[in-house]
């Protein structure tokens with residue numbers, strides 16, 4: 367068994383505790399800008415809040431008219447701006463251990479002095495680690511909402527979006543439609559050509575779906591060979607037309623798989639949101655429509671009609 371060293375009580379412990387209490391009080395009430403800045407930044411992982419805190423603390427020392435921050439995080443172009451510009455500017459590339467975490471630009475009417483620039487750099491050097499953490503948090507959040515094979519949003523992202531869409535549809539009375547689309551006999555593709563070809567086909571299908579819909583529509587990988595398309599401001603008949611367009615786009619895919627070209631069809635189920643129903647009920651209706659499409663011959667679209 368391992369020997370665990372015992373903690374010796376010593377007479378200095380009350381003094382250490384008193385010193386700790388004092389340090390904690392100082393830490394809480396410190397007028398020191400760097401301690402206050404890092405303490406405030408440590409309370410959140412939101413990059414937006416980091417920049418708001420940074421702007422406030424920085425502006426109290428080096429006044430500026432505009433703070434502009436920009437960073438590409440995965441597919442997201444993150445932009446944060448306060449204020450209304452000015453002819454003089456200083457620009458900083460925020461990087462840590464060779465990795466870039468965005469570009470920060472300050473503008474104002476008066477020229478920045480050398481001392482002020484040195485002050486800005488001191489403050490930025492204290493903020494860079496928390497900013498790195500906030501950027502990484504966004505990247506991790508993005509990854510958790512993205513399907514790693516196809517690069518499109520995954521089921522978790524879809525469930526969130528569906529919930530938001532049902533609230534918006536309810537509030538504004540706008541029609542929102544959902545298409546579930548499932549590739550036909552996909553197991554046979556894997557069995558005949560192998561999983562690598564199956565994966566390739568899924569990637570091409572995802573890209574074709576994104577091309578077939580409007581930029582305001584969203585495509586999700588819902589499961590193995592199943593995709594979901596959320597169509598804002600789209601009534602039932604228009605959604606059915608989109609589903610048929612999607613089926614044509616998928617049917618047009620050609621993959622060179624050795625002796626002969628591989629092609630595939632898809633079945634689609636459509637449901638338009640009904641007032642008062644939950645997002646799960648909406649999804650279940652689209653699923654039921656897809657089930658009918660599968661069981662009525664595949665390569666077709668079925669609508670769970672809102673009017674009986």
Ligand SMILES: Nc1nc2c(ncn2[C@@H]2O[C@H](COP(=O)(O)OP(=O)(O)OP(=O)(O)O)[C@@H](O)[C@H]2O)c(=O)[nH]1
Nearest residue numbers: 548549550551552553554556561564565590591660
């Ligand atoms: N290559 C590949 N195959 C997958 C992936 N996810 C699921 N699959 C396969 O997709 C197939 C789905 O098979 P089924 O559910 O029987 O459906 P199907 O063969 O398309 O038949 P129907 O949907 O009834 O037309 C299974 O063989 C899964 O292994 C994936 O990420 N890559």
